[in-house]
Amino acid sequence: MKKLTVLLSTLALVLSMAVTGFAADTIKLGVAGPHSGDLAPYGIPAMKAAQLVVKKINAQGGVLGKQVELLIQDDQCKPEIATNTATKLVTDGADVVLGHICSGATKAALGIYKDAKIPVMSPSATNPPLTQSGDYPNFFRTIASDDMQAKMAVDFAINKLGVKKVAVLHDKGDYGKGFADFAKKYLDESGKVEVVLFEGITPGAMDYSSIVQKVRKENAEALIFGGYHPEASKLVSQMKRKRLKTVFISDDGVKDDSFLKVAGDAANGAYVTGPRDLSSIPLNAAATAEFKAEYGAEPGAFFQEGYSAALALLNAIEKAGSTDYDAVTKALRSEYVETPVGNIKFDSKGDAEGVGFSVYKVENGAFTELK
Amino acid sequence: MEYFLELFLGGTTRGSIYALIALGYTMVYGIIQLINFAHGEIYMIGAFVALIVAGVCTIYGLSGVSILILAGVIAVIYASAYGYTLEKIAYRPLRGAPRLSPLISAIGMSIFLQNYVLLAQTSDFLPFPRLIPEFAFMEPVAHIIGSPELVILVTTFITMILLTLLIKKTKVGKAMRATQQDMSMARLVGVNVDRIISLTFVIGSALAAIGGVLVASYIGQVNFYIGFLAGVKAFTAAVLGGIGSIPGAVLGGLVLGWAESFAAGYISSDYEDVFTFGLLVLILILRPSGILGKARKQKV
Known part of the structure; x- marks a missing residue:
């Protein structure tokens, strides 16, 4: 009986290998x-x-x-x-x-x-x-790769908004700082804009009035922020309170309904990048x-x-x-x-062309995709 | 110069809130040498209660300032009740215990209250209505100091004057000062020490709730976790000014607010906390009991 089992299992093994061999085509x-x-x-x-x-x-x-x-x-x-x-x-x-x-x-x-x-x-x-x-x-x-968002935001700020002075802030986290670093890199490379401020803010701090005043002092026309919605809501609210006209541009971490809900009116006119609407x-x-x-x-x-x-x-x-x-x-x-x-199709480096992010504008308390 | 003024006023606003919360730490410490780590949570609960009241009021069609006052009053009552209960269940049973036990109890209550609010409410950030109206006469200087900052400064100033009057001029205040100086002696001359301690918690919590409501309507959001960072900063302010000293807490709060604001404005907000805590270390090296703190003699 035992011999039979061994024989059978050996046979099964050989056969299974043979199947792989036969199925080569x-x-x-x-x-x-x-x-x-x-x-x-x-x-x-x-x-x-x-x-x-x-x-x-x-x-x-x-x-x-x-x-x-x-x-x-x-x-x-x-x-x-x-x-x-x-x-x-x-x-x-x-x-x-x-x-x-x-x-x-x-x-x-x-x-x-x-x-x-x-x-x-x-x-x-x-x-x-x-x-x-x-x-x-x-x-x-x-x-799309992580830096595509930053590239999208920077291209938008330069080509569509035509800004010359940009402040870049981040929340010191991996995601936010990563976004901000890439944004700074692309801004510098463009040669058309000046990065007037590049700093990290403390998440959860009571308020951001000093950094908002600093953005005003530097006359930044746009503020690119890398981080998540709680800090973004505070920033836009305080910018509104301080009567700043600076355009707020941020990332996918801010493209969240909480941002609209918490920042309320202050969110209107802000731009965020986010994955394209594929539906x-x-x-x-x-x-x-x-x-x-x-x-x-x-x-x-x-x-x-x-x-x-x-x-x-x-x-x-x-x-x-x-x-x-x-x-x-x-x-x-x-x-x-x-x-x-x-x-x-794919570009010479291997990234899919046409895949990626869109810029959304906050209008009347909702995100609207800009084509 | 305008920039300096902007930073100065921003720092004063922030600092006065720190001072309000720091008063609670310092008063409790002055009397029972306990660091009430759950104090930041009382601040957060004050903000949440105000949010709920404001929601209800809006349904009944009240307007901005009346909601702010009503929400503020209810938040203060509610937070005081929390402070009173906290002392009763978490600290009073440990009155005679070694100093470490009530400290652990305080940390426990802090974690408990945070998670209680997390479960009872939500982990999301909630929008807080901007209850402080934009005054028309402030418009020309709104970019330097807005209406909310003005309201915060005036409210904290009035609150602190009232507190000073309470402590300096009233009988209860006298009893509080007596308890702070020597608890057993105060008891011997007929001061109801337990009641005074409860009262201290109630007053401290009320101040924290006022701070919570002001900050929430200033920045427009609340979350179950906001008490933690505010508590840490206010505690730092209390230590900076000299823990146990009431003017010290106010001064410490303001110094901390200015340090943060100027560090962020003139150097870099990356290092905001580095400078403030660096300042704390420096002051503690030069004056180990804080700016206005008196070194206590250990009675053996």
């Missing part, structure tokens, strides 16, 4: 991200998006006449696990990889894919140097509906970006006519593809 889409652990909610929606896309494409006859096979690997968002995940995907013969989710894990894994010449596309890693450093020509992403894109609603039909719940974080990445990768293989690295990356950079985040 598929397109292999690797999916890496946190599928367990506390960050799993960031990874699972993208994984499910890939499953939905692959199911749909396979039902339509696959890519280049071949079926698409998913290779799903968990990296728990940990850089040290991500390198193992990447090695596993490379040895399993992934043609393209959708992932990773966290910026740190993505960075750790990218070198391995680069050496193996595999294009990688993340739906969520927003760390700017991943694309901008130029170190990873095989990396693409369907989400008007037909594919976006369709993808959400598909997810709801399959799982009966709301999709969750990075679902649309994940769906878009899967579509973009498979589309590029189709357009390239093969899974050859050079042909696929060229197709990614040159061929537009219709996705839930818009009609996109």
Whole structure:
């Protein structure tokens, strides 16, 4: 009896290996991200998006006449696990990889894919140097990088508002200071405006009257603030109290209904950047509906970006006519593809063109997207 | 020069609020040598009560100033009741205990009250109606000092004069001073010490509530956590001025307000706290008992 079990299991092993061998004629889409652990909610929606896309494409006859096979690997968002995940995907013969989710894990894994010449596309890693450093020509992403917001805000201030003197403030936090640092960098690089003030304020302080007076003294025409809504509400209220005409520009952390509610009238006329409103894109609603039909719940974080990445990768293989690295990356950079985040292609560094942020203006107590 | 004046007045406004809260710390410390860490929470509760009252009043169609006064009065009564209860349940049972025990009890009450408001109300920032109207005669100087600042300065000034009169001129004030000097001696000559201690908590809480209502209607938002930072700053002010000394608390509050305002205005708001706490360290090195504090002789 025991011998039989051993024999059977050996046979099963051999057979399963054989299956992998026989099935070589598929397109292999690797999916890496946190599928367990506390960050799993960031990874699972993208994984499910890939499953939905692959199911749909396979039902339509696959890519280049071949079926698409998913290779799903968990990296728990940990850089040290991500390198193992990447090695596993490379040895399993992934043609393209959708992932990773966290910026740190993505960075750790990218070198391995680069050496193996595999294009990688993340739906969520927003760390700017991943694309901008130029170190990873095989990396693409369907989400805007952290500095895009700051660039958006600065371009808006310079080109649309035509300001010459700008004060930049932040709340000393990672997010707020990061935004402010990039804003300052782009303002300096433009050469058209003068940054008259660059300072951090203390979150939760009783009032900001001295810094508001300082903004007045420096004659700043615009104030770019990096931080969250409680401080932003205090700033705009005090600016109004002190009769400042300075235009207030801020980030996604301020684009929150609390800002409108707490700042009230004082918020009117402020500008904030925030993710583009995607709900008007037909594919976006369709993808959400598909997810709801399959799982009966709301999709969750990075679902649309994940769906878009899967579509973009498979589309590029189709357009390239093969899974050859050079042909696929060229197709990614040159061929537009219709996705839930818009009609996109990728720039030379790997960021999706047309994906990103919009400027919203506060009018009559509501955010209005400026086209 | 105008800029200096702006910063000076901004600092005075902020400092007078610190002073109002610091009075509560210093009075309690003067009598029972306890640092009432839950004091900042009383300030926050005052602001929340005023918010609720203001909401109700608005429904009944009252207007700005009348709401401010009504909300202020109710907030003061409510906060005083909290102060009284706090003393009764958290500090009085520990009257004879080592000094560390009521301190821990105070920290416990602070955490309890914060979380109580968090659960009973919300963790969000709530908008506080701007109850202080913009006076037309202030308009030409509104960029230097606005109506809210003026109201804050006048209110705190009147409050402090009333407090001084209460302590210097009334019988209760005399009893408070007697208790501060020597508790057992005061008891021997017939002062109801427990009642005086309760009264001290009530007065301190009332002052904190006034501060809370003024600040909330000045900056227009409240949150369950605002008491913590305000409490820390006011405590610093009390220590700076000399803890236990009432004029010291007022002076300490103002000095702290000015230091913050000038540090932010002339140097950098990045280092606002660095300068203020640096100042505290410096003063404590030069005068260990604070600017106006008297060194107490330990009686053995």
